[in-house]
Amino acid sequence: MKNRxxxxxxxxxxxxxxxxxxxxxxxxxxxxxEVYLR
Amino acid sequence: MTRAxxxxxxxxxxxxxxxxxxxxxxxxxxxMLVSVLYGEWDVAIxxxxxxxxxxxxxxxxxxxxxxxxxARIGWREGMVVTAGAWFVGMLFCALPYRFSGNYLSYLxxxxxxxxxLTTTGLALVQDMDHLANGINMWRHMxxxxxxxxxxxxxLTFLASSTGxxxxxxxGEGKDERLAPNATHTAxxxxxxxxxxxxxxxxxxxxxxxRLGLSWDxxxxxxxxxxxxAWSTGGFAPMSQNILYYHSALYEIITMIxxxxxxxxxxxxxxxxxxxKRELVKNVETLSMTITMTALTLLATIxxxxxxxxxxxxxxxxxVFYQLISGHTTTGFMxxxxxxxxxxxxxxxxxxxxxxxLIGGSACSTAGGFKGLRMAIIFKSFLKxxxxxxxxxxxxxxxxxHHIRDIVxxxxxxxxxxxxxxxxxxxxxGTTLAGMLCGYPFSLASFEAASATGNVGLSIGLATPAMPSxxxxxxxxxxxxxxLEFMAVLALVATLVRKVGNR
Numbered sequence: 001m002k003n004r005x006x007x008x009x010x011x012x013x014x015x016x017x018x019x020x021x022x023x024x025x026x027x028x029x030x031x032x033x034e035v036y037l038r
Numbered sequence: 039m040t041r042a043x044x045x046x047x048x049x050x051x052x053x054x055x056x057x058x059x060x061x062x063x064x065x066x067x068x069x070m071l072v073s074v075l076y077g078e079w080d081v082a083i084x085x086x087x088x089x090x091x092x093x094x095x096x097x098x099x100x101x102x103x104x105x106x107x108x109a110r111i112g113w114r115e116g117m118v119v120t121a122g123a124w125f126v127g128m129l130f131c132a133l134p135y136r137f138s139g140n141y142l143s144y145l146x147x148x149x150x151x152x153x154x155l156t157t158t159g160l161a162l163v164q165d166m167d168h169l170a171n172g173i174n175m176w177r178h179m180x181x182x183x184x185x186x187x188x189x190x191x192x193l194t195f196l197a198s199s200t201g202x203x204x205x206x207x208x209g210e211g212k213d214e215r216l217a218p219n220a221t222h223t224a225x226x227x228x229x230x231x232x233x234x235x236x237x238x239x240x241x242x243x244x245x246x247x248r249l250g251l252s253w254d255x256x257x258x259x260x261x262x263x264x265x266x267a268w269s270t271g272g273f274a275p276m277s278q279n280i281l282y283y284h285s286a287l288y289e290i291i292t293m294i295x296x297x298x299x300x301x302x303x304x305x306x307x308x309x310x311x312x313x314k315r316e317l318v319k320n321v322e323t324l325s326m327t328i329t330m331t332a333l334t335l336l337a338t339i340x341x342x343x344x345x346x347x348x349x350x351x352x353x354x355x356x357v358f359y360q361l362i363s364g365h366t367t368t369g370f371m372x373x374x375x376x377x378x379x380x381x382x383x384x385x386x387x388x389x390x391x392x393x394x395l396i397g398g399s400a401c402s403t404a405g406g407f408k409g410l411r412m413a414i415i416f417k418s419f420l421k422x423x424x425x426x427x428x429x430x431x432x433x434x435x436x437x438x439h440h441i442r443d444i445v446x447x448x449x450x451x452x453x454x455x456x457x458x459x460x461x462x463x464x465x466x467g468t469t470l471a472g473m474l475c476g477y478p479f480s481l482a483s484f485e486a487a488s489a490t491g492n493v494g495l496s497i498g499l500a501t502p503a504m505p506s507x508x509x510x511x512x513x514x515x516x517x518x519x520x521l522e523f524m525a526v527l528a529l530v531a532t533l534v535r536k537v538g539n540r
Contacts (some may be wrong), residue, residue: 011310012237018317019297023290025331026358027350033338033357034350 116205159272159494272369369494405492
């Protein structure tokens with residue numbers, strides 16, 4: 001039971017990190033846009 | 039040889055549709071309780087009456103046809119049940135909206151219900167900022183239930199025949215088996231969604247408290263925004279949508295949850311069972327990463343040309359946010375609708391329209407062509423190119439990774455092409471309908487992509503003032519696209535054949 005909870009928690013964390021990485025790509029492209037605009 | 043739809047066909051259809059209507063009636067207890075809690079007695083009485091009506095109307099066919107129902111139903115029956123239940127369900131779910139006085143007509147109420155159930159997010163409600171909490175609860179619940187699949191919900195609790203359940207499950211646009219049978223798969227989908235509902239509501243509640251909302255308002259807004267984000271729905275309790283919160287933190291949290299919400303349930307299943315590498319190996323997440331990056335670059339180049347937004351933060355919150363919201367088919371907005379028309383320019387509008395049409399993952403809450411089909415079509419194209427460059431006697435095998443390595447077969451590629459073609463034809467037809475109603479191409483095209491992709495971003499065309507014919511066409515587009523065409527086409531073909539036989 002304890003192991004199952006840990007596996008699910010780590011899975012949720014992994015999905016959040018992956019989604020965060022996609023958001024990070026958006027932030028990097030926005031930064032590149034700002035560099036160009038300057 | 040095709041079989042005419044006789045009594046033996048309609049009896050199981052009526053029985054299972056009755057089950058879904060009962061479920062939709064029982065669900066109205068939740069907004070009724072919210073209304074009671076906030077002393078909204080008139081709204082509570084509306085939910086009591088409309089919920090009771092749905093339960094009675096659903097129980098009648100279930101009780102009458104219980105003895106006659108077959109142990110298993112065919113594919114056509116399953117598809118017709120699903121499409122029919124979504125349509126009749128819309129008629130019943132719109133009753134509380136209409137009686138609340140927040141809609142100018144029953145058609146507007148039906149539009150909002152179909153928009154919610156299909157997780158689109160276009161809204162025709164009046165005075166959204168002063169809606170009763172019970173009505174807001176119902177709006178967001180419809181999105182949440184529609185996202186996981188309302189037939190799936192009914193099956194989870196009521197169906198006993200798992201063979202019949204699978205056909206209705208497929209009819210609802212989901213075709214992945216996470217468990218040996220459809221009922222267990224449906225339960226698993228709900229378990230994943232409820233785990234995230236608890237987590238998401240808690241995170242949004244904390245963010246709401248930080249923004250200065252009272253504890254109960256932060257909780258309700260948190261739960262509603264999560265339901266919308268997870269279901270890639272796009273509804274929000276305030277008319278300014280996500281812009282109302284004026285918070286980068288709130289926007290980032292919504293992005294995280296709606297990106298996760300757009301993932302395939304089979305991917306959730308694999309990752310939550312410990313196969314975390316699937317996130318970076320799966321063809322759908324790879325496809326989404328590539329298309330999202332390319333389209334964000336394109337939209338950003340568009341804004342470099344018109345220089346509307348001066349810095350990275352503005353580009354991130356105003357351009358990337360709408361783009362990823364459109365790509366995941368969520369429809370949350372952190373700008374006003376008219377800004378698309380006034381500020382975005384042709385290049386950025388093109389990028390976001392393509393993003394809306396591509397959409398999220400298959401077997402998820404998202405709409406659009408789906409990343410899996412984009413990847414299959416791309417791989418199929420590469421396979422044909424490679425086949426042309428080798429001797430005819432040599433057969434080229436192409437594989438893609440989706441939960442496991444799969445050999446790309448012609449039948450799979452053909453199915454993907456057919457569904458994408460159906461989306462494009464529906465999008466073109468809906469755009470044409472908008473132009474025939476007198477709207478310019480850019481407005482008609484954007485709103486058509488939003489309705490067909492079940493997105494919900496609006497350029498300002500979808501208002502109560504738009505022609506009734508266009509509202510009906512948008513309802514049909516949202517309904518067909520959400521069920522990925524086959525179920526609605528089966529229903530229409532059956533009804534046409536029945537009329538023809540008379």
